[in-house]
Amino acid sequence: MVDAADTLRKHGLPVTAQRVAILSAVHHHPHATADEVAEQVRSKLGSISRQSVYNALNVLTEHGIIRRIQPADSPARYEDRVGDNHHHLVCRSCGRTEDVCCATGHTPCLNASEEHGFAIDEAEVIYWGLCPSCRGGGHASRPHRHSHS
Amino acid sequence: MVDAADTLRKHGLPVTAQRVAILSAVHHHPHATADEVAEQVRSKLGSISRQSVYNALNVLTEHGIIRRIQPADSPARYEDRVGDNHHHLVCRSCGRTEDVCCATGHTPCLNASEEHGFAIDEAEVIYWGLCPSCRGGGHASRPHRHSHS
DNA sequence: TGGGGGCTTTGACAAAGTCCAAATCTGGAT
DNA sequence: ATCCAGATTTGGACTTTGTCAAAGCCCCCA
Numbered sequence: 001m002v003d004a005a006d007t008l009r010k011h012g013l014p015v016t017a018q019r020v021a022i023l024s025a026v027h028h029h030p031h032a033t034a035d036e037v038a039e040q041v042r043s044k045l046g047s048i049s050r051q052s053v054y055n056a057l058n059v060l061t062e063h064g065i066i067r068r069i070q071p072a073d074s075p076a077r078y079e080d081r082v083g084d085n086h087h088h089l090v091c092r093s094c095g096r097t098e099d100v101c102c103a104t105g106h107t108p109c110l111n112a113s114e115e116h117g118f119a120i121d122e123a124e125v126i127y128w129g130l131c132p133s134c135r136g137g138g139h140a141s142r143p144h145r146h147s148h149s
Numbered sequence: 150m151v152d153a154a155d156t157l158r159k160h161g162l163p164v165t166a167q168r169v170a171i172l173s174a175v176h177h178h179p180h181a182t183a184d185e186v187a188e189q190v191r192s193k194l195g196s197i198s199r200q201s202v203y204n205a206l207n208v209l210t211e212h213g214i215i216r217r218i219q220p221a222d223s224p225a226r227y228e229d230r231v232g233d234n235h236h237h238l239v240c241r242s243c244g245r246t247e248d249v250c251c252a253t254g255h256t257p258c259l260n261a262s263e264e265h266g267f268a269i270d271e272a273e274v275i276y277w278g279l280c281p282s283c284r285g286g287g288h289a290s291r292p293h294r295h296s297h298s
Numbered sequence: 299t300g301g302g303g304g305c306t307t308t309g310a311c312a313a314a315g316t317c318c319a320a321a322t323c324t325g326g327a328t
Numbered sequence: 329a330t331c332c333a334g335a336t337t338t339g340g341a342c343t344t345t346g347t348c349a350a351a352g353c354c355c356c357c358a
Contacts, residue, residue, distance in 0.1 A: 014323085015324080050314095051340095089265060114247075116247045116249075117280065117281040117284075119279045121277060121279075123274060126272075129271070132265075165305065165306085182345095198308070200307065200308080
């Protein structure tokens with residue numbers, strides 16, 4: 001595990017306290033939302049502006065240092081783990097997110113039967129279901145819109 | 150192709166001019182957003198409230214009459230084609246959306262290697278790429294956030 | 299003809315981000 | 329160690345996409 005500041009330097013990015021704290025927060029809280037990252041950073045630095053959080057997360061994402069995932073009905077989430085083609089498993093009820101390795105080896109399903117002339121560069125897979133806690137009691141902590149009446 | 154009103158009746162839903170127009174709009178404009186649907190409906194009925202559009206789209210979705218898809222960086226889109234396990238191909242630049250049949254038969258990739266105790270009920274696949282028009286000139290009509298500097 | 303229930307409308311509200319201009323800081327050169 | 333240009337951070341207004349809630353309307357049925 002490399003140092004956050006080093007990672008930034010390695011990518012030619014100016015090292016600021018905010019960036020370091022943000023990158024570190026993402027590392028220690030995989031799949032955190034921008035808000036959650038902001039909370040974490042505030043507990044370290046005392047304060048940070050919302051815009052700085054978004055700026056940093058965007059810059060880090062553009063440089064491939066972190067990855068952004070945007071499941072339906074959830075704000076964007078960020079993760080450290082880049083470079084390997086893994087997917088996500090999301091709880092419909094509480095939004096809990098887990099990593100899952102690619103079931104069929106590498107770059108699965110990347111052969112869409114019809115390409116419609118598109119230049120496809122990624123196949124994004126999201127598994128939807130209910131996490132253990134939400135299966136049990138049925139006491140959903142976040143009502144979702146997918147319920148079949 | 151069944152009549153919109155019949156479809157509503159078949160599902161025990163009250164038939165209103167708005168609902169018929171909305172369902173019809175979705176049928177004739179697959180992958181339209183709520184706003185686009187509203188536009189279509191206005192050109193038929195003269196006017197409709199935003200809330201009615203959302204109400205109808207939600208009701209129709211809950212009854213499985215239409216399906217909602219929510220790709221990253223795009224408002225929700227709706228489509229007529231339900232019941233078959235097909236996926237989507239989305240242009241990173243302009244958001245153009247196409248249907249693609251499931252590459253590997255049916256319910257692909259539904260065997261996540263690690264299930265983390267989740268009860269998985271769906272594997273959602275989105276292929277990302279550039280559509281023919283956006284590949285060519287490079288004149289992106291909607292700047293996206295995935296560009297690698 | 300009179301009720302009811304469900305739809306529709308209207309308007310306020312909320313979440314998640316972006317835009318912009320001013321103040322501040324970082325990194326490299328002196 | 330100091331300075332400067334350019335990049336970053338801030339704060340606040342603003343946008344987009346939806347939802348909530350109250351009130352009105354319409355149609356069906358007795």
